[in-house]
Amino acid sequence: MLNRKSIRKYKSDMPTDEIIQAIVRSGQQAPFAYQCYSILLDRKNKHPFGAPLQFTICVDLHKLEMIMKKRNWTIVINDLSMLIMGIQDAAYTAGNMVMAAESLGLGSCFIGATPYYAKKIVEEYKLPNKVFPLVQLVMGYPAEDPTPRPRYPMEYCLFEDQYPEFTDEMIDNAIAEMDEGYINQNYYRDMNNMIPIKDGSKELYTFDNYGWTEHISRKAGQWLESPEELLEQFEACGFNIRYESAKND
Known part of the structure; x- marks a missing residue:
């Protein structure tokens, strides 16, 4: 697990059905709240980084609705609460799949922007209402062997008894470790x-001093100020998380 890294170059070899099923079965065995997830598989089209497999892990309330209907129940829990449960289910499943693939000699890479083109995936897979594509996962046999990427120091992640007040030294150490x-x-x-700086006002960087903390700061400091784009994607999948304002209107 400590050797895991994202793979962005793949061999063309297609994993067997047995390998694919073993990976998915491992995903199924993850802990769950409601089992509100589904996994879509595409091994026909071209995928990022030349990967032969692409999984789309979805939050899926549709299946639960079908079971509850058989038992003469309807869902009354609000969509936001169910989304949180479904996100947990889907995330646990995806994590298990990555580890299973690693144990079988495969590599993988998550495509984190998936929620922002959920409507496109809905159309492609003909998804029913209440199914939301959470993340895509490309997978295959690695054609590269990169070094595992850095992570924050333990003192910046593990807090015993209470959350700390960060010192300048702790923050500087975390920045140095990553960069x-x-x-x-x-x-x-x-x-x-x-990532370009929109107004050009920040300090100039070169690849000699451009590290992860500057990269992630440019993302969080410039992009997606409004949640509207993401809310529209949720609503296209049948999830209304503006319920209170809609009711009051």
Whole structure:
């Protein structure tokens, strides 16, 4: 598990049905709240990084609705609460699938922007109401062997008894751990990936000093200020999480 890393180059070899089923079965065995998830598989089309497999892990309340209907029940829990439960179910499942794939010699990479093109996936897979694509996961046999990426120091993640008041030293250590690791691995240089600054007012960077904390700061400091785009994707999948304002109107 400590050796896991995202793979962005794949061999063309297609995993067997037995391998695919073993990976999905491992996902099924993850802990769950309501089993409100489904897994979509595509092994016909071209996928990111040349991966032969693409899974789309969805939050799925439709299946629960069908079971409850058979038992003469309807869902009254609000959509936001059920989404939280479904996100947990889908995330646990996806994590198990990644670990199972690793144990079988496969690599993988999550596609985190999936929720922002949920409507497209709904059309492609003809998804019913109450199914929301949470994340896509490409998978296959690795054609590269990158070094595992850095993570925050333990003191910046594990807090016993109470949440700490961060000192400058703790913050600086976390920044150094992440940035030095990514810069030493030439991570952004090799991908030629540096997010532009919209107004050009921030300090200029080169790939010699552009690390993870600057990269993630440019994302969180410039993008997606409004939730409207994401709310529209939820609503296209039948999830109304603006219930109170809609009711009051």
